[in-house]
Amino acid sequence: MSGRHAVPRKRRSGPKDWGWQLRHAIDTAEGLDRELSLSPEELAGARRAEEAGLPIRVTPYYLGLSDRTDPRCPIRLQCVPRAEESVEVPGDLADPLGEEAHEVAPNLVQRYPDRALLLATDRCAVYCRFCTRSRMVGDGGGVVSLERLGPAFAYLAAHPEVRDVILSGGDPLTMSTDRLVRVVARLREVPSVETIRLATRTPVTLPQRITGELVRALKPHHPLWVMTHFNHPRELSPEAERACKRLVDSGFPVMNQTVLLRGVNDEAATLEALFRGLVRWRVRPYYLLQADPVRGTGHLRTAVGRGIAIMEQLQGRLSGIALPKLIVDTPRGMGKVPIGPDYVVSRQPGVTRLRTHRGVEVDYVDPPHGS
Ligand SMILES: *Cc1c(COP(=O)(O)O)cnc(C)c1O
Numbered sequence: 001m002s003g004r005h006a007v008p009r010k011r012r013s014g015p016k017d018w019g020w021q022l023r024h025a026i027d028t029a030e031g032l033d034r035e036l037s038l039s040p041e042e043l044a045g046a047r048r049a050e051e052a053g054l055p056i057r058v059t060p061y062y063l064g065l066s067d068r069t070d071p072r073c074p075i076r077l078q079c080v081p082r083a084e085e086s087v088e089v090p091g092d093l094a095d096p097l098g099e100e101a102h103e104v105a106p107n108l109v110q111r112y113p114d115r116a117l118l119l120a121t122d123r124c125a126v127y128c129r130f131c132t133r134s135r136m137v138g139d140g141g142g143v144v145s146l147e148r149l150g151p152a153f154a155y156l157a158a159h160p161e162v163r164d165v166i167l168s169g170g171d172p173l174t175m176s177t178d179r180l181v182r183v184v185a186r187l188r189e190v191p192s193v194e195t196i197r198l199a200t201r202t203p204v205t206l207p208q209r210i211t212g213e214l215v216r217a218l219k220p221h222h223p224l225w226v227m228t229h230f231n232h233p234r235e236l237s238p239e240a241e242r243a244c245k246r247l248v249d250s251g252f253p254v255m256n257q258t259v260l261l262r263g264v265n266d267e268a269a270t271l272e273a274l275f276r277g278l279v280r281w282r283v284r285p286y287y288l289l290q291a292d293p294v295r296g297t298g299h300l301r302t303a304v305g306r307g308i309a310i311m312e313q314l315q316g317r318l319s320g321i322a323l324p325k326l327i328v329d330t331p332r333g334m335g336k337v338p339i340g341p342d343y344v345v346s347r348q349p350g351v352t353r354l355r356t357h358r359g360v361e362v363d364y365v366d367p368p369h370g371s
């Protein structure tokens, strides 16, 4: 080291650079049509999205995972708008989780005593067509200033029962490293905040974001958990693998939340391949989420029974570490409910009859002292 000067390396900018990916993101109907030659349903959806609702944004990287000719491609279904986005079906809500009603300070949502959600930006690398926060993401607000977040930090300081803060948005990893670290550091000044989770889809949509510089800047603020969002095995690219491994190697537990989407991943074999792939990267399949009833997403949602049937097929076929919980986040923000196949056949005093994944029924006899 001695005698060597730190010569700043010339910054290259190209597809491997996350800034380049964001600067070259496709955000118009015309741009999508040029890349994918859109179907009439897609073109109508994209034209509408330019004017109303959730805007269009897709990184060149994520577009590169898609099939250029097949509108049923699971990547296209996630990022290319369709005409059905203008259709409202019974049960649809603009704010399905009642986040606005549960806002305890500007940009801070609390629905559980020990956890809170801090919304730090409205930007994402890719706008997912099924987004629960489509009412607000990409609406022009951009990065939320530290001043505006002041009351949220004050609330957390005054409520030591909140031990777990989920930094979300939008996608907080679309902010600059400096900016992100400043928000994390402010959270760390609140002694009662034990864990911080970074909710980000960048390992999926912009894996170039997970740089050595980023993990070095965040590491001093551990315990930091990363909550990511892979939905299809096609998203398990070498770039995504590098991003996840870099996070895990740097001590970030990485949890994955998959949203169940019709035509994208509502088959047991597809989810099995996804969950096995994630576990190979040391990423834990955490939740399989029933899609929230966001206005204009009826075409992408499944019936609750579909998820339960898939869980039934996966139970016993997949290791416990590869099997997420199936969750319905109940409308109007009443909280998350785990659901699944019912394995309890009957309950008599002292005896519970269970059905196993092999289809056998077995009795469990309680100990004589009861309760
Ligand atoms: C989903 C959610 C959480 C986190 O729930 P976990 O089950 O702990 O992952 C916390 N707060 C809000 C407002 C949420 O919507």
Ligand code: SF4
Pocket: 123, 124, 125, 126, 127, 128, 130, 131, 132, 133, 134, 137, 169, 170, 171, 200, 201
């Ligand atoms: S990355 Fe998350 S917040 Fe952003 S559009 Fe997708 S689902 Fe919504």
